[in-house]
Amino acid sequence: xxxxxxxxxxxxxxxxxxxxxxxxxxxxxxxxxxxxxxxxxxxxxxxxxxxxxxxxxxxxxxxxxxxxxxxxxxxxxxxxxxxxxxxxxxxxxxxxxxxxxxxxxxxxxxxxxxxxxxxxxxxxxxxxxxxxxxxxxxxxxxxxxxxxxxxxxxx
Amino acid sequence: xxxxxxxxxxxxxxxxxxxxxxxxxxxxxxxxxxxxxxxxxxxxxxxxxxxxxxxxxxxxxxxxxxxxxxxxxxxxxxxxxxxxxxxxxxxxxxxxxxxxxxxxxxxxxxxxxxxxxxxxxxxxxxxxxxxxxxxxxxxxxxxxxxxxxxxxxxxxxxxxxxxxxxxxxxxxxxxxxxxxxxxxxxxxxxxxxxxxxxxxxxxxxxxxxxx
Numbered sequence: 001x002x003x004x005x006x007x008x009x010x011x012x013x014x015x016x017x018x019x020x021x022x023x024x025x026x027x028x029x030x031x032x033x034x035x036x037x038x039x040x041x042x043x044x045x046x047x048x049x050x051x052x053x054x055x056x057x058x059x060x061x062x063x064x065x066x067x068x069x070x071x072x073x074x075x076x077x078x079x080x081x082x083x084x085x086x087x088x089x090x091x092x093x094x095x096x097x098x099x100x101x102x103x104x105x106x107x108x109x110x111x112x113x114x115x116x117x118x119x120x121x122x123x124x125x126x127x128x129x130x131x132x133x134x135x136x137x138x139x140x141x142x143x144x145x146x147x148x149x150x151x152x153x154x155x
Numbered sequence: 156x157x158x159x160x161x162x163x164x165x166x167x168x169x170x171x172x173x174x175x176x177x178x179x180x181x182x183x184x185x186x187x188x189x190x191x192x193x194x195x196x197x198x199x200x201x202x203x204x205x206x207x208x209x210x211x212x213x214x215x216x217x218x219x220x221x222x223x224x225x226x227x228x229x230x231x232x233x234x235x236x237x238x239x240x241x242x243x244x245x246x247x248x249x250x251x252x253x254x255x256x257x258x259x260x261x262x263x264x265x266x267x268x269x270x271x272x273x274x275x276x277x278x279x280x281x282x283x284x285x286x287x288x289x290x291x292x293x294x295x296x297x298x299x300x301x302x303x304x305x306x307x308x309x310x311x312x313x314x315x316x317x318x319x320x321x322x323x324x325x326x327x328x329x330x331x332x333x334x335x336x337x338x339x340x341x342x343x344x345x346x347x348x349x350x351x352x353x354x355x356x357x358x359x360x361x362x363x364x365x366x
Contacts, residue, residue, distance in 0.1 A: 050209020
């Protein structure tokens with residue numbers, strides 16, 4: 001019989017469809033896993049509401065539960081419980097290492113406009129565009145190492 | 156929500172108006188994809204449109220089982236969107252004026268919904284970036300004649316986004332007096348054309364298109 005621990009472990013191997021360096025567990029979109037008699041109830045909180053990857057993520061979660069021999073029930077919870085502060089410390093570091101500036105903690109970001117370059121660490125960066133290739137990213141430019149980079153928006 | 160049926164119905168109509176506004180403003184914003192005056196704005200308008208339509212979907216899902224049915228299966232006259240979002244705007248000054256007026260009005264409306272709608276706070280996290288974008292453009296264009304004329308022209312429409320009790324707040328934020336609004340329920344001439352285009356695929360495959 002499948003256990004919650006096995007489910008979490010398996011979910012930690014599922015890559016974000018749009019930013020594959022980070023897993024769905026690191027992304028913080030899985031709020032709870034509840035296993036009863038082989039029935040696996042998962043609470044899933046969307047990131048950005050218009051994100052086209054949401055359906056893909058939901059299907060991946062269901063598929064993973066089926067592969068473990070469980071019966072999946074993925075509930076999409078559209079409340080305010082997900083924000084970028086839910087991304088794990090390990091997830092932030094994986095983003096940075098991939099050249100993707102991680103979102104600053106929300107309280108810090110609201111008070112400070114500092115955005116660090118993920119390549120050289122310089123805070124001398126400029127905003128090129130608030131919007132980028134997906135709703136969750138902005139485009140910035142580092143004037144120190146002259147490298148454009150993608151910034152995960154803090155929400 | 157423990158409320159009388161009438162009050163509940165009024166609340167649902169308010170949410171339907173919100174969702175329809177977000178769907179249609181998203182649709183209008185998406186019309187700039189590929190033809191905005193600069194590449195950054197192609198990207199920005201596409202992203203904003205995607206967010207707004209995502210908000211519409213989330214609110215439709217609260218109101219019915221099938222968001223697509225609410226978005227695409229109603230007759231044009233059944234949509235509750237404000238005339239502001241329906242306007243087919245073909246120049247940049249008007250487009251930016253609408254974005255700015257709409258985002259300020261939307262913030263007032265969403266704030267008022269926070270207590271009854273958990274989704275409101277989630278929507279607002281994304282809208283803060285729409286407001287930053289609108290404000291950045293407002294700063295850039297505010298002293299130009301085309302932008303001032305556009306705000307003047309769209310102001311009665313902007314008031315029509317909000318219920319009467321929230322209009323003073325909008326007037327204070329924009330710095331203009333409350334005047335007679337172009338009210339929700341009226342549809343502008345271009346709306347039927349938008350509806351026909353928006354629902355083409357759905358009407359050609361009523362059982363649902365498979366991709």
